[in-house]
Amino acid sequence: MNIRFIRLQPYSPEDNIDKNLLTGRLVEIFKTPVMWNSPVMIPQIAFDNYRNQYLGSYFLKDLLKFKKDNEIILGIVSKDLYEPELNFVFGVASPLTKTAVISTYRLHNSFYGIPENYEIFMDRVTKEAVHEIGHTLGLGHCPNPECVMHFSNSIEDTDRKSYYFCPSCYKKVLSSLGL
Ligand SMILES: [Zn+2]
Ligand SMILES: [Zn+2]
Structure with a gap:
């Protein structure tokens, strides 16, 4: 399926994201138009009182409401996300539904x-x-520590890598986008 748009869906309360900067970088990398939806309320049902975090994978379903078939959608939340068995996640993605979400909570110094x-x-x-959009396109983790598809377990891992794909991952990206 050819992807026509990468759609970004902020959840309120929004973090202070430079939307033009992020759009420019995503268009440069994915060669695909980027559209921003208006912010929507964060689903409180995804909140775990005991952990004081939101369930990341809940958003993968929630985001289906805001996308069309030939689009990738990336949710952006300012709250902390978790998955069962993990203390936290920077983001999660589903290649099957082409939905992904990132949290900016742990990206602040x-x-x-x-x-x-x-x-x-x-x-x-x-x-x-870029990492989570890469997962929606079917890419797995890359052993190259500078490739954006390298697994980040900590902010040091994130800081070590670039926001670009290594040549072998980028080949997969372009072919799965039909470019
Ligand atoms: Zn990953
Ligand atoms: Zn790579």
């Missing part, structure tokens, strides 16, 4: 007790967005 840096924050947002 302030989360780690150091002064905020907006450039670093937006680089991290880009990396997590």
Whole structure:
């Protein structure tokens, strides 16, 4: 199926994302138009009172309401996400439904007790967005620590990699987009 759009769906409360910057980077990498939906309320049913986090995979279903067949949709939430058995996730994705979600909660320097840096924050947002969109296109994790498809278990892993695919992953991306 040819992907016509990458659709971005912010959930409120929204983080301070530079939407033009992120759009430009995604268009450059995926050669596909990017559209932004208006923010929607975060689904409280995904909230776990005990963990004080939202269930990431819940959003993969929720996002189906906001996308069409020939689109990839990426949800962006400012709250912390988890999956069962994991303390937290930066994001989750489904290649089957072409839905993905990222959390910006742990992408702020302030989360780690150091002064905020907006450039670093937006680089991290880009990396997590590109990574999860890569999963929706069927890519797995890449052993190259500089490739955006390298697994991030910590913010150090995210900072080490670039927001670009390595040549072998990028070949897969372009072929799965039919480019
Ligand atoms: Zn991953
Ligand atoms: Zn790679």
